Structures are given as structure tokens and as C-alpha cells.
Amino acid sequence: xxxxxxxxxxxxxxxxxxxxxxxxxxxxxxxxxxxxxxxxxxxxxxxxxxxxxxxxxxxxxxxxxxxxxxxxxxxxxxxxxxxxxxxxxxxxxxxxxxxxxxxxxxxxxxxxxxxxxxxxxxxxxxxxxxxxxxxxxxxxxxxxxxxxxxxxxxxxxxxxxxxxxxxxxxxxxxxxxxxxxxxxxxxxxxxxxxxxxxxxxxxxxxxxxxxxxxxxxxxxxxxxxxxxx
Numbered sequence: 001x002x003x004x005x006x007x008x009x010x011x012x013x014x015x016x017x018x019x020x021x022x023x024x025x026x027x028x029x030x031x032x033x034x035x036x037x038x039x040x041x042x043x044x045x046x047x048x049x050x051x052x053x054x055x056x057x058x059x060x061x062x063x064x065x066x067x068x069x070x071x072x073x074x075x076x077x078x079x080x081x082x083x084x085x086x087x088x089x090x091x092x093x094x095x096x097x098x099x100x101x102x103x104x105x106x107x108x109x110x111x112x113x114x115x116x117x118x119x120x121x122x123x124x125x126x127x128x129x130x131x132x133x134x135x136x137x138x139x140x141x142x143x144x145x146x147x148x149x150x151x152x153x154x155x156x157x158x159x160x161x162x163x164x165x166x167x168x169x170x171x172x173x174x175x176x177x178x179x180x181x182x183x184x185x186x187x188x189x190x191x192x193x194x195x196x197x198x199x200x201x202x203x204x205x206x207x208x209x210x211x212x213x214x215x216x217x218x219x220x221x222x223x224x225x226x227x228x229x
Contacts, residue, residue, distance in 0.1 A: 002165040003221030004186045006107035008156045011122065012114060013047065013172035017091045017193040018083065022047075025079035030058070043196075047173045050113055050146040051075070076118050083125075090126055091193070093209025098131040100213060106220055109136040111156040113147055113176075135159055148178035153185065168219055170212065177201060189215055 013019050023042055030037060035058055037045075046054045051072040055063045063071060082088075101108050110132065112119060119139035122128065128137065136159045144151035157167055164184035171177050172191045180188045188203045189212065198205045206212055 002163065002186060004168045004219050005166040005221055006109075006157075006160045006162045007101065007168045007170070007216065007220070008109050008111050008153060008160070008185075010169075010171045010173070010176050010191075011110050011112035013193050014170050014176075014191045015090055015094050015110075016088075016122070016126075018079075018088065019047070019194050021079055021082045021086075021088065025075060025082055028078050029075045033058075044174075047175065049175060050140050050142065051115060052142065053146060072115060073117065076115070080118070080121055091209060093213065097209050097213050097216065101216065102131050104220075106216070107160040107162065108132065109138060109156040109159050111138045111152045113140050113152070115140060115142075147173070147175040148182060150179055150183035153179060153183035157183075168216070177203070187219060 009015055012022065023039060026037075026042055026046065045057050049057075052063060052068055055068065055071055098108070100106075108131065110128075112122075114122070116139055119137060123132075123134065123137055136156070138152060138156040138159065140146055140152060144155065146152070153164070153167075153169065157164060160167070165186040167185050168187045168189065169180040169183070169185040170189050170191055171180050172193050177188060177190060190198050190201060190203050190205045191212070192198060192205050192207050204215070206215070
């Protein structure tokens with residue numbers, strides 16, 4: 001049995017519990033275009049997807065180039081302003097987990113469906129350079145298939161020089177969980193940031209990052225035999 005040696009984190013809804021902010025931003029955006037969706041429709045058809053896929057779903061046609069960028073910048077600008085206005089932070093316990101992994105020399109990467117503009121915002125806003133080099137913050141640059149395809153996890157794993165079966169993945173969205181499964185991750189942990197029912201999945205579910213730290217200590221091969229008390 002291959003041992004787990006590294007971690008890939010999803011970002012939105014996993015490390016940053018920002019689903020209500022995305023929903024609010026989408027609602028503001030959709031109201032402008034006279035589109036009405038339920039929170040469930042947003043969850044099923046928009047979370048974990050790229051903006052190109054979302055806009056195709058919303059407007060029933062393809063977008064690309066400047067037209068796509070204009071719409072994406074409009075929606076994401078609303079979202080970022082909401083984050084800044086509320087001074088919204090990474091979930092409690094995330095930085096403690098990062099500190100532990102850095103100290104234990106556990107390779108880490110982030111694989112997010114967010115675009116470059118939002119990813120650069122996160123990297124700077126949350127001072128992620130303390131724990132990650134930029135090449136290990138992998139975002140969707142539209143050069144590969146988005147979740148639930150495994151491509152973004154494959155790219156992130158290449159930055160860690162690890163095989164899929166050596167990687168522990170933390171995810172929250174249905175598309176992201178399926179992506180991690182298609183990737184062949186050694187272990188998948190679901191972060192329940194929204195109080196949803198994940199009983200259909202054969203993966204452990206956590207509700208906070210104290211639980212995440214306990215899993216890392218128990219599962220990562222290089223640290224699981226150590227005494228951290």
C-alpha cells in the first residue's frame with residue numbers, strides 16, 4: 001500500500017469558507033441580468049466550475065476572449081469587494097495546519113477552480129507566500145479541463161513530484177470531490193463548510209481544521225509515527 005506523503009487543498013469552500021460571499025456576488029450579478037436561481041441550482045451548476053462554464057450555463061451560449069473576461073471581472077469584482085468589506089479570513093485552524101505542515105516538511109499545493117485574478121488576490125490577501133511558492137498555487141488558466149476532470153490535481157501533483165496515490169486531498173464541492181476521485185488520490189477528506197449532506201460519499205467528512213490536523217498527523221507517512229504531544 002502506497003503511503004501518503006503530500007497534500008493538495010482546494011481553496012474556496014475548503015480553506016476559505018466563502019460560499020455565502022460567492023452566492024451573494026452571484027445574486028447581485030444575476031439580478032442585473034434578470035436571472036433567478038435557487039441556492040441549490042447555484043450549488044449544483046456553478047460551484048467548482050470555471051467562469052466560462054458558468055456563463056455558458058447562465059446565458060445558454062459560449063463565451064470567450066474579451067467578452068468572457070468582462071463578465072468574469074464584473075462578477076469577481078463584486079465578490080472581492082464583499083470579502084474586503086467584511087475583512088473575511090481563512091477558516092480557523094488553517095494557518096495552524098499550514099505551520100505544522102511547513103515545520104514537518106510535508107509538501108503542499110493548492111488546486112483551485114478560481115481564475116488568475118482571484119488567485120493572485122488570495123495569494124496576496126492571505127499572505128500565502130509564508131507557506132507556498134506561487135507555482136504550487138495552481139489555478140484554472142483555461143489550458144486544461146476543469147473539475148470534475150482530474151487535470152488540475154494532475155498539474156498540482158506534478159508541482160509536488162508525487163504520485164496521485166501519495167496525496168491527501170481536502171475538498172468540499174461535488175465537482176471537486178469527483179475530480180479528486182478521478183485523479184486517484186490516495187485519500188480524500190471532505191470539508192463540510194456549508195452543513196451539507198455528504199453521506200453518499202465513501203470519504204471522511206470534517207467540520208473544522210483541528211480535525212484536519214489530526215488526520216494529517218495520523219495519515220502522512222513522514223509524520224504519523226512521531227509524538228506531537
